[in-house]
Amino acid sequence: MAGKLVVPGETISEGKKPGLHAYSEEGKLRSTVVGLADEKGSRVIALKGKYMPQPGDWVIGVVQSVKYAGNDVDIKCPYPGFILSKMTKTEFALGDVVAAQVEKIDEAKRIDLKTPKRLLGGEILEVSSVKVPRIIGKRNSMLDTIMKGSGSEILVGRNGRIWLKGGNIALAVRAILMVEREAHTSGLTDRVAEFMKKESGDTKG
Amino acid sequence: MVGGATTKELMVDGKRLDGRALDELRPVKITASVLNNADGSAYIEWGKNKVIAGVFGPRPCHPKRMMDPYRAIIKSRYRLAPFSTSDHGRAGPNRRSIELSKVIREAFESRVLLEQFPQTMIELTVEVLEADGGTRCASLVAASVALADAGIPMKDLVSAVAVGKINDQIALDLTGVEDNYGDSDIPFALAGRNKELMLFQMDGVLTKEQINQALDMGTKACEKVHQLQVEALKRVYESKKQEVEAKED
Numbered sequence: 001m002a003g004k005l006v007v008p009g010e011t012i013s014e015g016k017k018p019g020l021h022a023y024s025e026e027g028k029l030r031s032t033v034v035g036l037a038d039e040k041g042s043r044v045i046a047l048k049g050k051y052m053p054q055p056g057d058w059v060i061g062v063v064q065s066v067k068y069a070g071n072d073v074d075i076k077c078p079y080p081g082f083i084l085s086k087m088t089k090t091e092f093a094l095g096d097v098v099a100a101q102v103e104k105i106d107e108a109k110r111i112d113l114k115t116p117k118r119l120l121g122g123e124i125l126e127v128s129s130v131k132v133p134r135i136i137g138k139r140n141s142m143l144d145t146i147m148k149g150s151g152s153e154i155l156v157g158r159n160g161r162i163w164l165k166g167g168n169i170a171l172a173v174r175a176i177l178m179v180e181r182e183a184h185t186s187g188l189t190d191r192v193a194e195f196m197k198k199e200s201g202d203t204k205g
Numbered sequence: 206m207v208g209g210a211t212t213k214e215l216m217v218d219g220k221r222l223d224g225r226a227l228d229e230l231r232p233v234k235i236t237a238s239v240l241n242n243a244d245g246s247a248y249i250e251w252g253k254n255k256v257i258a259g260v261f262g263p264r265p266c267h268p269k270r271m272m273d274p275y276r277a278i279i280k281s282r283y284r285l286a287p288f289s290t291s292d293h294g295r296a297g298p299n300r301r302s303i304e305l306s307k308v309i310r311e312a313f314e315s316r317v318l319l320e321q322f323p324q325t326m327i328e329l330t331v332e333v334l335e336a337d338g339g340t341r342c343a344s345l346v347a348a349s350v351a352l353a354d355a356g357i358p359m360k361d362l363v364s365a366v367a368v369g370k371i372n373d374q375i376a377l378d379l380t381g382v383e384d385n386y387g388d389s390d391i392p393f394a395l396a397g398r399n400k401e402l403m404l405f406q407m408d409g410v411l412t413k414e415q416i417n418q419a420l421d422m423g424t425k426a427c428e429k430v431h432q433l434q435v436e437a438l439k440r441v442y443e444s445k446k447q448e449v450e451a452k453e454d
Binding site: 005007008009010021023030032033034046047048049050078079080108109130184 | 244245262263264265274318322323324325353354355356357358359360361362396397398434435438439442443
């Protein structure tokens with residue numbers, strides 16, 4: 001992957017407009033996290049860290065509380081998400097696993113979720129949220145490879161929770177963990193495809 | 206130290222007891238990402254000091270009354286293990302560990318971008334497994350790497366070192382014996398980027414010139430420590446990369 005490995009306080013480039021995970025000081029842009037900096041750009045892609053919701057993200061959460069107005073949902077970030085019961089016909093119970101989209105997040109970090117769907121059955125895998133783009137891949141390439149190889153139905157939440165159902169789940173989990181481990185290296189999709197081919201062949205034979 | 210002499214010869218033939226020159230650091234080894242369950246962690250071996258640091262968070266603040274509506278709070282805990290010194294210590298918090306928890310927390314409060322995570326807390330735990338002088342500096346250095354390893358946004362890494370006076374000479378990075386029998390001890394911490402002071406403590410009597418000399422000596426050493434911190438953080442990812450590349454060949 002392109003980009004220079006930087007640590008907090010390290011200079012990324014000359015410039016004044018800081019992007020994500022960067023700040024400007026005396027005409028220089030510096031990183032605030034351990035991550036990969038684009039030499040031309042002004043932002044840093046974090047290699048670790050907690051998930052922060054963005055409007056439009058699909059997340060997978062666990063219902064934490066049932067109130068009259070709605071449900072608090074643990075979405076693996078420092079703040080709970082909230083499903084307004086007015087917005088949905090489904091009634092959720094404690095411990096339900098839901099997939100929902102982030103509608104908005106305000107300055108007090110209240111997170112509103114919309115279009116919640118209850119997920120029934122299946123298994124949940126937790127990975128680091130910064131690795132999610134890699135697990136999905138360019139135009140779903142990585143996820144398609146894993147789904148085709150294992151035959152599982154996979155739903156990836158932007159918050160690092162992955163829901164898997166059916167097919168060879170063990171194989172899918174191993175492939176996803178492999179992507180998580182090697183996320184910062186190049187040529188990964190090809191290696192995963194090879195891995196899926198080899199491993200699924202082994203179980204048959 | 207129990208009983209014994211109150212003075213001790215700390216310099217032999219112009220060298221210190223462990224053979225170091227006056228402006229020489231003890232060997233420092235830092236490893237980042239050593240714990241699986243913590244969000245971020247680091248282990249440091251600084252001479253005979255062995256310190257492990259772990260970071261959790263940001264996560265919802267408990268107890269709620271400590272919550273700050275505008276920024277995250279840092280909860281720091283420094284613990285000197287009972288088996289870390291030559292005399293078996295008592296377990297549990299004491300005056301010293303409360304003080305060190307406080308100075309470690311305050312060193313990071315201005316460096317971590319707390320405003321990005323209102324109403325949350327960041328938990329920072331430092332365990333000293335073996336102590337031989339300068340544990341607060343080693344703890345700060347390890348905690349700094351652990352915070353960065355947890356992906357918590359901060360302006361800077363904080364590096365620290367102790368400078369002291371033994372035999373009327375300014376010396377860098379005092380060991381336990383030098384600290385006990387020496388004349389003065391100044392642990393201090395600097396921000397890696399612009400050398401702002403993050404911690405400054407001192408005991409003993411020093412002249413203005415001696416303090417300036419000590420600060421100069423310490424600043425140079427802090428730069429070296431900072432370099433080691435950066436290397437430790439980068440090594441985590443570079444070693445993984447090499448592993449994968451080796452597998453491909």
